[in-house]
Amino acid sequence: MMKAWPGVAIAVLLLPACQEGLTPQEQARQDARDVAKVEAINHAKPPPSPLDPQSITAADIEQNKLYGPGCGFVARTVPGGDPIVLTTPERATLKLAGKFVTLAADKGGAAMPLGTWAHYVGKEQSLTLARAPGDGTAPGLDRLRWDGQLTVRDDVDQIVFSSAGTVQCGS
Known part of the structure; x- marks a missing residue:
């Protein structure tokens, strides 16, 4: 998951260029939402892999x-x-x-x-x-x-x- 961070960070940094016309407060709120999304992705648990224990004879x-x-x-x-x-x-x-x-x-x-x-x-x-x-x-x-x-x-x-x-x- 750490390998994805630089790409996501670059996308977040380039985001302001795509959203001209936002006030500084709107931009701050948008940045906070974007950072929260990235953090949620980085802290997500992988799906569990079920085990199948075998009999011990x-x-x-x-x-x-x-x-x-x-x-x-x-x-x-x-x-x-x-x-x-x-x-x-x-x-x-x-x-x-x-x-x-x-x-x-x-x-x-x-x-x-x-x-x-x-x-x-x-x-x-x-x-x-x-x-x-x-x-x-x-x-x-x-x-x-x-x-x-x-x-x-x-x-x-x-x-x-x-x-x-x-x-x-x-x-």
């Missing part, structure tokens, strides 16, 4: 050493029940276009089970994981489950993925 967990105590989020729309996010006390992991993306724990935010956190931040995304209140249900030994919501935002804080699902925590 048991093979992915083994190959990338993603195991250990923490939580996973299983989206209602994901077949097979594999998580699309794994969280630990230090990081969250997403799989996007076949590559793993790691986000750091925001330890100033809300705490989740097993020392995990509700908010994680990365270079291009941040995610928020919310769970229903209460003690959760126990589908198996050393596991708890809650209804939950995952929201992923881009680097300009626009929602690029959101899903209801299940938060599952265990060791």
Whole structure:
């Protein structure tokens, strides 16, 4: 967007030559409107690019050493029940276009089970994981489950993925 600025600035500077007969006050108002338009263009957010997180399989967990105590989020729309996010006390992991993306724990935010956190931040995304209140249900030994919501935002804080699902925590 910075490359467009010189061309716009030149157009704004040449504008008075095209509008002869304006009083100084009218010209000042016109200039202010033109500057406001340029500033609005320069500060506009790009449209969000939706994400499509992929399932993190048991093979992915083994190959990338993603195991250990923490939580996973299983989206209602994901077949097979594999998580699309794994969280630990230090990081969250997403799989996007076949590559793993790691986000750091925001330890100033809300705490989740097993020392995990509700908010994680990365270079291009941040995610928020919310769970229903209460003690959760126990589908198996050393596991708890809650209804939950995952929201992923881009680097300009626009929602690029959101899903209801299940938060599952265990060791």
